[in-house]
Amino acid sequence: MQIARQFLLAVLGGKYDDAYRMLAPEVKVSVSPVRFRAAAEPIYRQGQQRGAGIDLYRLGLRIGENDQVRWFYAFTFKSDSLVKAPQQLDVSFRDSAATGVLEFRMVPPAAESSPGSPR
Secondary structure (H helix, E strand, O other), X not given: OXXXXXXXXXXXXXXXXXXXXXXXXXXXXXXXXXXXXXXHHHHHHHHHHHOOOEEEEEEEEEEOHHHOEEEEEEEEEHHHOOOOOOOEEEEEEOOOOOOOEOEEEEEOHHHHXXXXXXX
């Protein structure tokens, strides 16, 4: 969890070089620093609006394409602590022993609504 937190704090602080170094080797092969910065920029901008403080929201396993299981850590902005379905910042790893970030993304609040509820 600490690596995921450090990664997000680096992105939120605009320290893209530090965050890029935390990516898994296989990700660095296919994603240039320029492409990484473009992908990380929306998270940085959200941090500028909401504050850079984050809290762990949940962690677990997610089944992806080809039935691959990935460990993930989802964080929320501290400023969203009273929001029912907060914006999430997900960081995924290959497995529980991995130290390189495999994937990161923002999960919109609407994705958290329960089945049948209006979005």
